[in-house]
Amino acid sequence: MSREVKLAVIPGDGIGVEVVAEAMKVLDAATADSDVRFEKTPFSLGAARYLETGDTLTDADLDAIKAHDAIVLGAVGGVPGDPRLKDANIERGLLLKLRFELDHYVNLRPSKLYAGAPGPLANPGEVDFVVVREGTEGPYVGNGGAIRKGTPHEVANETSVNTAFGVERVVRYAFALAERRRKKLTLVHKTNVLVHAGGIWQRIVREVAEEHPEVAVDYLHVDAATIFLVTNPDRFDVIVTDNLFGDILTDLAGAVTGGIGLAASGNINPDGAFPSMFEPVHGSAPDIAGQQKADPTAAILSIAMLLDHLGLHTESTRVTRAVEDDIADRGEAARTTAQVGDAIVTRLQA
């Protein structure tokens, strides 16, 4: 009996289109012999669509996407400074809107330094950790405003909103993940300054920790965490943190483990009420778009996360292995986006 997975595919803008093309090849190759069929629906969303139609994400788009089992997204965002996009905010109106509307409260971002991957650190050690970034609260809620805008008396505020409901569910997810890994969990926040936002995170981690006596828990201020990420990244197993700190730490973590060209992510709704969304951490990089220069590895590793999420663990592991082997064997010679995708497909077919 074959299983059908309805997959919404949002290539987006810039290099998103190119890397998603390779990711789809890999998805097909990895599942060719399985009894799972992916029914893919492409969605034209992003700066290109906005420039054409003026729409960022309509209710109809959202409803159509919700009718899928999972989403793959490339990258969205136009050329920085494009005057036609002045009032667009594709990030808030599309990417963050998807994360919030689809209740992606776990933003899962693994960082692993693969053998052979180039990295900026002289002695990185064995790096293998996962950042569990909260995805639906914190400073990302869009709860801000300005008075006397554009004048010398402007006041612009931005409020971080943190709820026990929202913090507890992501903290529980992080502890469960730590149980399946090396049983170490680090809370990152800035409790000494943001005493209220930090306080709720600290309390809930302390409470949930009591249910997980096997998990060793520690705490780092976000500034100190960035130091450890470059001096001692092998100290981390699971990091749990808020939406903004998670954003910052995962770009840094990506840089430390071979570059943002390798960093995959999943925006997960663990309850299954809405489709989860898998995307490379990198952006649309309009400066190199359409030139076959982008590394599709982050998008391909996001496919491995998608497969894992769907319970297709064997297929997921095969993709990860193929990527690992590809990274280990890549020489100095530059390859096109398609060449990287093809090389990984060839390994999957071998």
Add this chain to the structure above:
Amino acid sequence: MSREVKLAVIPGDGIGVEVVAEAMKVLDAATADSDVRFEKTPFSLGAARYLETGDTLTDADLDAIKAHDAIVLGAVGGVPGDPRLKDANIERGLLLKLRFELDHYVNLRPSKLYAGAPGPLANPGEVDFVVVREGTEGPYVGNGGAIRKGTPHEVANETSVNTAFGVERVVRYAFALAERRRKKLTLVHKTNVLVHAGGIWQRIVREVAEEHPEVAVDYLHVDAATIFLVTNPDRFDVIVTDNLFGDILTDLAGAVTGGIGLAASGNINPDGAFPSMFEPVHGSAPDIAGQQKADPTAAILSIAMLLDHLGLHTESTRVTRAVEDDIADRGEAARTTAQVGDAIVTRLQA
């Protein structure tokens, strides 16, 4: 005619005491032949004082400190988790209170990779930039609160407050600094998500930039900035950013340029209405306190910043040179805190 400078000295807690002792030796040696006399008043403030008297920073303390021309601070903060400090918050009640009450709106944090300094990066290049961190606004204002605290229905908010007045004055300082340096200024924020807080920064940088046509201005999201700090730190000259992003970036910058043991800072009130305060970026490190293990270099470089601030440029340069030479010549052998201070004093006396 000799000039007298009234200096408030706050050694604080932990290694603060040890590093300030060396910093004072260096200050004395550097100014021995000048016509400036430093009249030093020690202030007992920090966790130790709190545990003794229950006071964090009294109005009398604050008034006494205000009567000085400048302040040197070591580090404040007790042993993490000390139950007696549960309700203290030395950071907010003392360190941040000083920065806010003394209107230290420029938090100046240079990052320079000195020859011979150990660093985590394989190929750092020539790193020499200054972060101009706003010091009196943003997410640091303490404008937060929680309802239904400690319950499953808790909501904890934290508001970042940004004013045109506050942003403009620090942006002007940063542009003036860039004019005296390599004429490059990078604004770091997260304008695509924090649209109101980010918007005011972007507008004001754009406006002030018009008065500085010689200065090349660019913009980075904070997450991208952390990537460049580890892959390409030599791209930066002057970074201007808000209080929280500045906190994060400068710890990372410290790590990248030889470690937080070398990172100096000045909390500046450029108007001169209040004394400016010079402190190492590192904390009180209770785990190694009293063992003569701390590197006093950051505190000593903070003295160089103090001297510069006081217009004693020759003396400042001599301290910086002595530190540079000390770093270049340090071997592998561990030295005590006092040995490092003495070595630098010896160079100053040579």
